[in-house]
Amino acid sequence: MPELPEVETTRAGIEPHLVGEVVTAVKAYQRQLRRPVSARLATALKGGMFESVTRRGKYLLLKSGRGSVIIHLGMSGSLRLVAEGVVLEKHDHVEFFLASGGSLRYRDPRRFGLVLWTAKDPLQHPLIAKLGVEPLAAAFDADYLHSIAQQRSVAIKQLIMNGQVVVGVGNIYASEALFRAGVHPARAAKRLSRARCERLVSAIRAVLSEAIKQGGTTLRDFYNGAGEPGYFKQRLQVYGRGGEPCVSCGAAIRQTVQGQRSTWYCGRCQR
DNA sequence: CAGTCGCCCTGCGTGC
DNA sequence: TGCACGCAGGGCGACT
Structure with missing residues (x-):
């Protein structure tokens, strides 16, 4: 969830x-x-x-x-x-x-x-100590992402979902951020220019910040500590929208699978 | 080391 | 109505 x-x-x-x-x-x-x-x-x-x-x-x-x-x-x-x-x-x-x-x-x-x-100290716990940077911290910037991406051949979507690189970006927000940045989810990480890394970093920060403001995304069973749902679902532009028209160009949103996780994207807007 | 894949578990929607 | 199947917001650990 x-x-x-x-x-x-x-x-x-x-x-x-x-x-x-x-x-x-x-x-x-x-x-x-x-x-x-x-x-x-x-x-x-x-x-x-x-x-x-x-x-x-x-x-x-x-x-x-x-x-x-x-x-x-x-x-x-x-x-x-x-x-x-x-x-x-x-x-x-x-x-x-x-x-x-x-x-x-x-x-x-x-x-x-x-x-x-x-x-x-919980930050020294083995599961936590080697985590990547916080996406909303200053350390997560274009230089950081680009320097890592340059050395990796994995698809960019899988890279940004890798908690050793940057934490907190899961399946929903990875698809959403890539759409906003105009980056194709299957593009090899090393084939992203620094400028496009910058756009992607901005998109990740923006989508996460907006989602926090909306209280998160409730697809079916997410509720906050008081039992209330989040309202970011209405803002989702590609996640779960296979076959629907792209909000930007009208082309049908495509669904594919990467690393055993579904990915949604616009084949025309994302390169 | 990087990358890929199986798997942990329950519930729900779909199609027969 | 029942059943089989596929899929779901994550991430570890074994393998190549």
Whole structure:
């Protein structure tokens, strides 16, 4: 489900309700996610207070005085704050009980996500330490992308979806950014000029920023921490629009598959 | 090292 | 109505 805008929307939604909250208990109803839920999570976090809720790429970092919870939402994960006594839904796998009443619930039907505990700096965790740059940070610029792209023969779409290069760009926003930049998704990365890298960087930043403002994209089951959908779906120009006319030139939007993921693009506007 | 592919899992829409 | 199939917002790890 979630790419950077959806994770950021989730983060912003839960942060004000979690910071300063003491965790009274943690229950894992299903430990088998992409990796098992950390065995020490419940005992280590109990009695601790959440100090911050931050994000690195698509990872959420819930820092307490004793260590941090690292959460990844995978394809279908979500976090929701619920009042006391609300019945558990199917696929609610982990629940953090809060001293002021209520709880934070992690739900993930496909179980591709993660709920891990680390007593150390979460940014040093093996899954996080080698991540690429944040797309909305100054370090993500034309020089950076071009210098990497020049050495790679993969399709540019797969390059911008590679978390070791730049984090947070998933299948929806990759297609959307390439369309805005006029770049064909299958073009070899090394065949992108610096000028076109610059356009692509701008497009990625713009599409992610706009999506964050809209509260993310709800295709079917993404909801923010309070249960509300995101509104960026109405702004999608190519994703999921195979056969429909291009908003710019009217040609039919094409669908193809790259790296086992669907890609949508305009064969006339994107080169 | 870079690139490709299989796979983890459940749910939903489509077509027979 | 039921069933088989393909596809879905991600990313790791094994292989070439």
